[in-house]
Amino acid sequence: MSHTDPERVEQVRANLRAARSRIEAACTDSGRDPEEVSLIAVTKTCPADDVRILASLGVTDVGENRDQEAAPKAEQTADLDLNWHFVGQLQSNKARSVARYADYVHSVDRAKIARTLGERAAAAERDITCLVQVNLDEDSRAGVIGSRGGVDPSDTLELADRVEEQERLSIGGVMAVAPIGGDPSQAFARLYEVACRLRDRYPRATVISAGMSGDLEAAIERGATHLRIGTALLGEREPIVG
Template sequence: MSHADPARVEQVRANLHAARARIETACLKADRDPSEVSLIAVTKTHPASDVRILASLGVTDVGENRDQEAAPKAAETADLGLTWHFVGQLQTNKARSVASYADVVHSVDRAKLARALGERAEAAGRRLTCLVQVNLDEDSRAGVIGPRGGVDPADALELAARVEEQDALTLGGVMAVAPLGGDPSQAFARLKGVADRIRDRYARATMVSAGMTADLESAVARGATHVRLGTALLGDRGPIVG
């Protein structure tokens, strides 16, 4: 492997420092301990060399949202001992591939997908942590999955039960994306309500994956345990790969 470009290392280091400072400030404002909030570096459209730079700077959690980009990148950086998070919408026919490298799947939004991931993880001898993706659009209706994915809040407990019944899956908690154009604080408050209901029934399902570069402060104020940052760390995305 060629050595990383020193200028790129310094750029990512500065971005990471700034992002961690934002998380810390948001935690202090919300009267939370910064150690309660984990940073997931979303590296979509950025090369594996950036994953190596992030790892060298102490990042252990890396996220991707497209299997065709994530699978080769995970293989290329397998020596780093990272935790891989799959955060994008997922077709059932990709379950076998994703179950082979992902440690956490954030985007489980239907029972059929939970079943497919459970079967594929079991066949691969692996265990996956799965989050129920919740649709926070105001007009979310039962059974209708919106353009960004997610189950209606009213159906989240039922889907959590479908995840929990798969032997190779561990129910980790919930994930959501703030609606476009809406108030993220209001949306994340709705998510907190869903997260609390699921945790009341499944005590270990404590993860709340919410907040991205634009709205991490609102997410932290409403109980996020994991924020997914891409642009804040690596800059604007290049062209889609693959």
Template sequence: MPHVDPARVEQVRANLAAVRARIEQACARAGRAPEEVSLVAVTKTYPADDVRILASLGVRDVGENRDQEAAPKAAETADLGLTWHFVGQLQTNKARSVASYADVVHSVDRTRLARALGERAAAAGRGLTCLVQVNLDDDSRAGVIGPRGGVDPEDALALAADIEAHESLTLGGVMAVAPRGGDPAEAFARLHGVASRVRDRYPLATVISAGMSADLESAIERGATHVRLGTALLGNRGPIVG
């Protein structure tokens, strides 16, 4: 790995070990196997060198939430054979770019976006796994997308059907972010209920993407299959230069 600081490698190695220990402990409390939970390393604001460090330590799933940062970083590390997850709110006009490199889009929150991703994936000759982003805010109501995205829980099945209907898209499951200031345990329990309803209709849609650095334990104890971690893995760093 060119230009990689050995001290940075050891820092990330230690952080990764601590995160894996947290995941194992949460799984033990929930009576689950650690292998049931996938770690998605969210590398927003961190350089491509950190992606290479993570890959060298066995992390294969990498997440980004801004296309303008994700696209060049994915291209720069294309030799690593990673699985790229797009986890942020996504404008429809970015669908072409995201569909060219992402393997999983966690943040599908409207039919128009699902259609755009499907069309762009088909044009690129790629398949794309999509998750229904669910709005867990208390004031969520049908037809209104909150500041961080997501459909009302009652609308999740309809959007799941729209994703499943496109031949270039695979319905993976659901995703959510815990409300600010709320009880993450209660929120993730509600998400688990939505996920169960989706899975009842679409048995292969088993993904529950929930939990970040501060609340991964609550998410795992309520069924999360994927946790999205940035700060806990990579620490507090300044924005990418250039």
């Protein structure tokens, strides 16, 4: 039986209020409707009780980076009506597990992952919306030390086609992480251009997953539709053991 600490509830409530205020202010500055921007609570290193607190406060989009954490948390909160977003690098050997609970996978970065995830989704009889992860590092490709992962922007449409070949997968848009030490606004502007090209081919692929606790304002300015917020909501937490 889970036990939610009243102090933790109030802490998360205050953090959520502050995050939403930042989002609303950024939308006002950018001339956007806050309704266009969805908040995904990234709960890595936080217990399932925090997921329950967030759900009680109206947050139903939950993100995780690691299957080892996500799978048990999804199982422990199966009674809640949540959308689970897998946002970390996906390894082929984790695709079977991820396909059982993820509604969205933000980190499709190669054709092999699209194929494997598609096979696992079909076996689990689940439909999954996939985002192509785009590498915004101007001077490095995925696999280079310092790279945040993802495909070269010019390869986005080809990978989206590979996603669409899978019966139980659909292309939903793009995701990226701002380069370390770079200008997030410039990086997210490049992502927006890629997103527009993808949407021209697949009109339903409207998701732009960009922006985290430290750069959400820049992401909103450049058209982000989904923000992946962890620290600003839940604070710095000790890693879960096991």
